Amino acid sequence: MVVLAKRLPPGLLREVLEFLPACVSTARTLRRDGAVPRRAKVALGVAVLWVLSPIDLLPEFLPVIGPLDDVVAVVLLFRYAARSIPRERVLAAWPGEPRLLLRVLGAPAR
Template sequence: MRDWLVGLAVAAAGVVASWAVLVLLARRLPPGPLRDLAAFLPDCLTTVRRLRRDPRVPRRARVAIVVAAIWLASPIDLIPEFLPVIGPLDDVVVVALALRYAGRQVPRQVLLDAWPGEPRLLLRLLGDAGARRR
């Protein structure tokens, strides 16, 4: 039993160490599309957390945002995460769809206030649908 726990601790430490290396490498990326892509999911998670607590967000939009957060946290994926490049694709699509839906329900300024990243990325994601509601 003890060997199993040691193995689990080593595996967990390896995962945390690999995440730390990836975060450090992502911060060293030059400004541009690769850096934006590396920051997209963390920015989405921050936005989801902020919008979930904002009283200006309607209930239906809040439900869509919470479903997207649960999808991101779930270990079950349509595309396995270990596949390079396409692994997180289902997560990105679900979050993008949830944010577009929220963009139709929530005033644009509320979304921009909740988005920690580059505003042009969110504006591009929202497109004209986000401009309908102010």
């Protein structure tokens, strides 16, 4: 996915293809951080395992909806974990453009 995304012009499709690899990279970085609570580390670990697992709810060969279960699971787990991690720490661990991550995480908790 990363190789294909690098060849695409800037836009939404490129951002979507870069999303899951960026999530895995961010989760790995945050799991090593001692200031991240244990429940957030568990949620991030499950997100990484979900993406890397060969078992899917929807088979990957189905166009468009194949990777959908991965994206939905990662978004939900990231949002859950981000509730207990300072937003600045999550943004610092994100390897790409923060705009997409901010849309996924939603408005900051007040």
